[in-house]
Amino acid sequence: MKKQDMNRDWIATARTLSQALPYLQRYEGATVVIKLGGHAMGSDEAMESFARDVVLMQQVGVKPVIVHGGGPMINKLLADLGIQSEFVNGKRVTDKATVEVVEMVLSGLVNKRIVQAINGQGGRAVGISGKDANLMICEQTNPDLGFVGTPVEMDPSIVQELGEENLIPVIAPVGAGRGGETYNVNGDTAAGAIAGALKADRLLLLTDVSGVKGADGEVLTSLNSQQIRKLTDEGVIAGGMIPKTETALDALAAGVRAVVILDGRAPNACLLELYTEHGAGSLIRDSAPRVTADS
Template sequence: MKLTPCDKAGVLIESLPYIKSFYNKRVVIKYGGNAMINSELQKSVIKDIVLMKFVGMNPIVVHGGGPEISEMMEKMGKEPRFIDGLRVTDEETMEITEMVLFGKINRQIVSLINQNGVKSIGLSGKDGSMIRARQRDVKLGLVGEVEEIDTTLIDTLTEKGYIPVISPIACDGHGGGFNINADEISGKLAAALGAKKLILITDVQGVMENPNDDTSIISHIKTDEITDYINRGIIQGGMIPKVKCCYDAVTNGVERAHIIDGRKPHSILLEIFTNEGIGTMITE
């Protein structure tokens, strides 16, 4: 159905309170899933992020890239190994991880944002010792968990009008690096930055009461309900770390966190600028 000029005006009017509410506010976006691979969805996400900047918001992007790391490892004759969903990372795997995340994926995202008329710059957590981590488990090798975040570099870049794009790699304080789960960095970073909102782009609609029923999405979860949902098996598997990331964010000052379906075109705009929103919202 083609929108009339009045319909288009109505859409803009509906978005006005949200533009006002988010003006000059920080929004951390974890960019992952199929929306990074499908070229049309990728264009949609980038345009959403650029529009956010043009209407006065300060988006900060953290990206994933696990499947591409595994693909590159296999091309180089190295078999990916995982323990409890975390990549076992020796020194060679760490080199491949940095090459793929920062040397390839980060550069692509930055280039696409720049092409759409907004200044962007790529970073990893090692730049300026921005994200410090400690080893998570000796069995996992160079896999870390966030210990400290220094927001000075991001503060400076956002003040100068840039959109920072961050690879999930941290420093160890001794010149080395750690592979970090991108969801974890997103939640910790949103809290450290005092972001108004955290958005996780995923390949699912959100938290589902019944994974086989598309109409069973849970639109709102409070932090004190999360344990019960996990115990009942509603939040399970790969959704657990995503919900934990949201929990960490909203219990440390972030107003709202959202798990949204990146397979839907313009899912970010639908969440931020419409009354209905999409996905699952997590609040205190």
């Protein structure tokens, strides 16, 4: 690279940093719940980049809370074990053998991979599940789905206490039933319930598309609950996007200020969303269009 071009790059970097100031101030002390979907986890490099963003966010005063999925990783182990699995309306039909595999994969392999990635970037992450300290008590969603749970009682104190100690909670979407059962909870649903219980400032749902697409296939940069209902009725919002937009609406109703659906595979997705004017992905809330530094 020529010296002149390098200077231009540095000037642009300095300008970006300087423009981030109002956003850094805006999010100081804010609770940001980030749901990392199985499809967004991708390569080790993508995981490393995600972990670096999370540690940086904490360094500048945000309280990050990570809730993860891991559907593709569960699929793999079930297939290796020869256990059949099917989904109904985006939820895995979960019998006794399946729920054991789900807990093993989510609370074990996936959870510890994220914990290790964050710690590798200089953070201090602690892996828990919805079972720990009664964070997420569940009831059966529908007898036809077996051990699939709906969160009915949340105690977010463990998450708040970890945050106060500058520890980063990494939460597997597995819940406890009142009768000692283990429940498999959709990752988006769990993230929404946790964000709602914390009254988080932001819920970021990281997935494998750039945001919610409209009928023309273009990503909508901001949308409200009315638009979501209309797009869902028209079948434009479908498949795995339905639990995400439903979660977004439930989280807003529970007191979360805004929800963003964005591409977790894009480099620095979380930083772009929080610290730049244009943000990233689709911002969902019920009032004004895009976020400004003081909203």
